[in-house]
Amino acid sequence: MRLTIASGAAAFTAAFLLSPLFQGGSWFWTSLGAVLAVVAAGLLSNRLALPGWATPLVGLAATWLYLTLSFSSDKAWALLVPTKESVVELARLLGVGWEDIQRFAAPVPDTEGITLLTAGGVALIAIAVDLLAVRMRRAALAGLPLLALAMVPATILTDPISWPAFILAALGFIGLLVADGHERVGRWGRAVLVRRTRVAPGQPVAPRPGTGTADTNGLRLSGKRIGFAAIALAVLVPALLPAMEPVSFFTFGVGGSGSGRGNSISIPNPIANLKGQLELPEPREVLNYANNDDTPRYLRIYALDTFDGQQFGMTEPKGAPQNRTDNGPLPAPAGLSLETATKDVVTDIRISDQIERLSFLPLPYPAREIQVDGDWRADVDTLMVFSTREEAAGLEYEVQTSEPDVNPDLLDSLNGRQPTTDPRYLRLPPNLPPDIRALAVEVTSEARTDYEAAVMLQQFFTTDGGFTYNLRTQGHSNSALRDFLLRDRAGYCEQFAASMAVLARVVGIPSRVAIGYTGGVKIGDRWSVGTNDSHSWPELYFEGVGWLPFEPTPSGAAGQGSARVPAYSEPRPEATEEETSTPTPGATSSSSDEPSEQQARQNERQLDREAQSAPGAVPVDESMPLIGQIGIGAGVLLLVLLIPAGMRLVTRSRRVRTLGWKVSEPADDLTAAMMSSPSGRHPSVAAAWAELDDVLYDYGMARVPSETPRALARRLAEQYGFDADATAAITAIASAVERVLFARDPGVIAPMRKDLRTVRQALAATVSRGRRVRALLLPPSTLRRLRGAGERLLDGFDLLETIRLRRTAAQKGS
Structure with missing residues (x-):
């Protein structure tokens, strides 16, 4: 009986690790009921002396009855017994819950379908723990299904697991091991509790009357001491060690010192967050901005540059100390020639204080200078601006941009220039389906220049290809990309942007995927950007002007409402003979001293891109020498020891x-x-x-x-x-x-x-x-008190072991 209850407690305490995944608390109480149903089934199996293989079946039946009572009682017989209608209703809710999980980014709302899935999953974990620990007497192996619960938030969220939740889950598992040990020892006879006697050093311990002379304290308490020590070390040691590079697809290390969060940053999965914001029931304002030409602009947060055949990812950004925003102008944008005319724009941006876990600044591209409080740094290759110490919530900052003033004739004239950008912007997986390559060639077959090919690709998605906007589509794989391009042709902005970037690479145009926000809507004298303006678009590279955004996602009522097609990417009307005979070279509208200023900035602040983008290169922490980090670590350790x-x-x-x-x-x-x-x-x-x-x-x-x-x-x-x-x-x-x-x-x-x-x-x-x-x-006297406090804590757990749920026969007769 004790072991059955301990297995249920271990499963439920492990379920606390799921808390960061949900917004509400209904999943908690529903999961508690599911675990209690499994525990009740286990106690009933013990009472009826059922074979071990039958107990999981009883647990599944109890879980089914409980879920029927909780979610489809109006269609069940006597609110509890399943019927055909109740089974259909549960199946429908499971499907809805699965769709909701795919739609929303964590933390998800605890809708009825999601709550059903969570409670059912926790119940299955509880059944597996009961099978391993109680029926098969393998309590240590029961940690594997408990570990499965911990893996869910660990793989979805980038934030570390909450240490109170970890301690609670670890205590539940240790309680299961203690109960198992108690059951094993109990088979050899009645366990006798020998309580410690407080004596001064050197004084012999006198045996208590009736307890014998054997002192089993060491044997009895060693397991608990090891368990509690392991929990303490697991919580304290990582806090004392220097920050290490976490292995996560969307986690990056950056050069430079930092406090608070150390020298590494963790960001949510941009693609998951993108769709989660688009499907929020009620849009919320993310930021608002105003600029000197009162024109809406896309605000980029992330630039995804690697494609693995399933989805686009991001190379770790590198922020050296000289690229801090308070050091002056940012590095020059890649590919922008000094001879290309630019348009200077000043934008004032205010971030909502409700934004969470955003370490990158939404910015128009390309930013030239930023006035913002805090330690913010620019990545040289992409001009993403991020921080290892600050968060963007509540920030107000001013951005100066120098946008290339381009037109179709200028972009056509750039054809034939060899791109000097990194080869990763053209890299494709070797297993890319051949029909996707054939589609790219077919769509751009009539293009004379790279620019015309880019416009044809954009027009293929927005007009000619018969694509529709639909948030319900899923999938990130070669087959999903193939289905989107060749069969279904229905998706949302992320799939449009990724697909156009892939096709552009096929025809030799360097590309990447940007994620951020569209320009929003005008409210008063400022532009308001909400969660429904979350967006993804491709950026294509042309030597001489650098990276330019394109817009393949359908706009208007049938698509992303605030998406706007850049003027330079719209198909040109049929040119007259006089117009075609006079090509327009690029002109410069900047002042005469601006080229020299840009050249000086480039010579002063440009880093060695080849060294930074080399495969396997490790970012160097340039803000603080290694001896300084060792000194800080030694100081913290000394404080702990003191x-x-x-x-x-x-x-x-x-x-x-x-x-x-x-x-x-x-x-x-x-x-x-x-x-x-x-x-x-x-x-x-x-x-x-x-x-x-x-x-x-x-x-x-x-x-x-x-x-x-x-x-x-x-x-x-x-x-x-x-x-x-x-x-x-x-x-x-x-x-x-x-x-x-x-x-x-x-x-x-x-x-x-x-x-x-x-x-x-x-x-x-x-x-x-x-x-x-x-x-x-x-001082040994203080250590003695600390040791005594720990022993008193263990004494409290010892007293819990003496509690009997029912009286023995001798007690009944007395």
Whole structure:
């Protein structure tokens, strides 16, 4: 019975790890009911002595009845017994729940379907734990299904698992192991609880009557001590170690020092967040902005540059100290020639304070200079701006951009220039389906230039290809890409952007996928951007102008409402003969001194891109040398090690303040006189005696429990050769203690601060310097108290083991 209940408790405490995945709490109570149903089924199986293989079937039946009662009782017989209608309803809710999980990004709303899926999953884990721990007697293996619950948030969320939830789950598993050990030992006879007796060092332990002489404390408590120590180490050690590079697809390490979150950043999966925001029931404002030309602009957050055949990912951004936003202009945008005309725009952006876990700034591209508070840095290749220490929530910042002033004629004239961008922007997986490559060639077959090919690809998605906008589509794989392009042709912005970027790479145009927000809608004198404006679009590279956004997603009522096709990417009307005979080269509208300024900025701030983009390159932490990091780590470790010394200092200071009190009134509490240390109405005497006891223990001179205060004083004076002052001081302390303990009227007791200081100095002079240093830095008296607190905590768990759920036959007869 105990093991069955412990297995259910272990499954439910492990379910606490799922908390960050949900917005509400209905999943919690529903999952609790499902676990209780499984526990009830296990207890019933024990009562009926069913074979081990039958118990999981009983658990599944109990779970089915419980879920029927909770979710389809109106279609069941007597609210509980399943019927055909109730089964159909549960199946429908399961399908809805699965769709909701695919639609929303964590934390998801606890809809009825999601709650059903969660409760059913937790119940299955509880059944598996009961099977392994109770039926098969393999409690250690029961940790595997519990680990499966921990893997769900670990693989979905980038934030670390909450340490309170981890401790609770670990305690549940340890409770399961303790219950299993108790059951195994119980088969050999009745377990006898042997309680510890508090004795002073050196005093023998007298056996309690009726318990025998064997002391099984070590055997009985070793498992608990190991378990609690393992939990403590698992929580404390990672906090003390320096930050390591986490292995996660959307987790990146960056150069530079940082505090708070260290030198690594974690961001949510951009694609999952994109769709989750698009499908929120009620759009919420993310930011608002205003600019000097009052024109809406896309605000990019992430630039995804790698394609693995399933979806686009992001190379880790690198933010060196010289690329901090408060150091002046950002690195020059890739591919933008000094001869290309630019348009300067100033944008003021205000981020909502409701945004969570956003370490990248939404920016128009390409940003030239940013005025923002905090440690924000720009990635050289993509100009993404991010921080390892700050979050964007509530920020207001100003962005200056220099947009290339392009037109179709200029873009056509750039054809034939060899791109100098990184080869990864053209890289495709070798298993890309051949019919996708054939489709790209077919769509762009009439293009004379790369620019015309890009426009034809965009027109293929928006007009010619028969594509429709639909948030319900799913999938990230070669087959999903193939289905989208060749069969279904229905999807949302992420699939349109990724597909166009892939086709552009097929025909030799470097491409990447941007994720951020569209320009939003005009409200008053500012543009408002909401969660429904979350968007993804491709950026294509043309040598001379750099990266340009394109818009393949259908806009208007049938698509992304706030999406806008750039003017330069719209198909040109049929040109006249005079127009075609006069090509328009790129002109420069910038001031005469601007090229030299840009050239100086490029020479001053441009980093070695080849070195940074080399495969396997590790970002270098340039803000703080390694010796500085080691020093900080050593300092933190030293502070932790000095905790016992700090506790000892606080205790000594409190006692020393008490020693200045003068005691003259009689002790009318006779009970206090029987205690081993003075207390009650004589706090100064109690403080002096307690401090003397700690000093003796710290110096390895612990008193013998059978010694009276007078005998202790005489032994110390003779053994360590005290001088007259020290002998008089310790005699005075011993006399005061005995008078408080045994005299009806102790009389006047003078302050003992000076006497105690004299005795402490005399004791210190008799021990080695190493012993004095240890007594100062790692006082054994404080460690003894900490150890005692741990033992008392274990005693509390021991008392829980003595609780009996039912009386024995002997108890019933008494």
